[in-house]
Amino acid sequence: MSNFLETPEGPNWLHDSINKLICGENVTAPRPFGKEVSLVTPQSLYEALAEHLGAQEHIAPLLTDNREYPLERMICEVIADGRGIHRKAHDLACEAVGPSKAGHPTALHDVAEALIRPWANEYGRALAEEVAADLAIDRYEQAKADAA
Template sequence: MTYFIDTPEGPDWLHDAINSLICGDNVTAPRAHGKSVALVTPQSLWEALAEHLGAQENIAPLLTDNREFPIERLLCEIVADGRRVHGTAYDLAIEALGHPKGIRPTALHDVAEELIRPHANEYGRARAEELEAERAADLAEQRRADAA
């Protein structure tokens, strides 16, 4: 089976999913007949970010008993809005997060990618099922039209 990330639409989906997650949206997979299902939630990102920040040498371990994750949410908001909006606060947020390990622009993008990547095939299967259901519905509609 082909890994969804290796398909032509995989990298674009991953890029969009990372940005959506950082901006506070769920990463979802479609369902052929019904409401989409959440693959990764912003809460998961905040929890992973708290762990990431706790591992940084330049930051004292953060207390994460507060399940609201205000510091992590603040960092996500600043990174999502970018340097043009937040200026120095953006630079400080990037410094607090540490340097990215991969090719992503920030360490936050790396954390988000680590959360999303394992769900790529699940998304790919769900998307394929959705497209198949749409094709079947279109074919049925065409047959009805031809019969009339």
Template sequence: MIDFLDTPEGPDWLHDAINSLICGDNVTAPRAHGKLVALVTPQSLWEALAEHLGAQEHIAPLLTDNREYPIERMICTIIADGRRVHGAAHDLACEALGLPKGKYSPTALHDVAEALIRPHANEYGRARAEEMAADRAADLAEQRKADAA
């Protein structure tokens, strides 16, 4: 099977998924007949961000084992809202995270989010293909029903 990220839809999906995750939304995949399934949750981003911050040499390890992740949530919110909204706080949040590793990533937070999402891209691609096949089958059945009438 082709890697979903190599398809025309793949890079756009990854970009949108990263931004959605940073903004606090689940990254989901469709199901042919049912609810969406969560691939990556904001909680997992906050946990990964806590690990990322703990690995930064210029930041002391986080002092609490708080499963609410208020610092990580605050950083995600500041970066999601952008520099126009938060000004210097945005710059400080980016500085705290360190430089992005990805050539096209605006912040290290985007790198962390991408690392969480990328392994689920093919799962999303398969689910999307199944959803589209089910939609086509339903449309074909409706068309046959209309033709028979």
């Protein structure tokens, strides 16, 4: 299979997935006959953001091993809700994570993209399997109807 991000659906999927992850939702892939599988979780975004913040020169790394990541969750919430709701807090959250190096609205989007991008081909493969399974079911149902 070719690179999913080079397909017409790929960039839209990546954009939507980044926003889902920042808003606290799992990035998932379909399964042909079952429940969706999570590719990236918000917890992994919080962990990656903690590492990103620790690498910022203007922010001292946290001296705690808090697996809940309350500050990172708060930053994600404030950025996800937008400036229209949080105004000054939004500006401060964007300043804390730093500027985007990839042309996104914030560096948080860069961090989310770095987590999601490696899973794009897995998502594309899963989507292709789901479509193939749906087509097989449709062909079976049609053959069954034709035989009747």
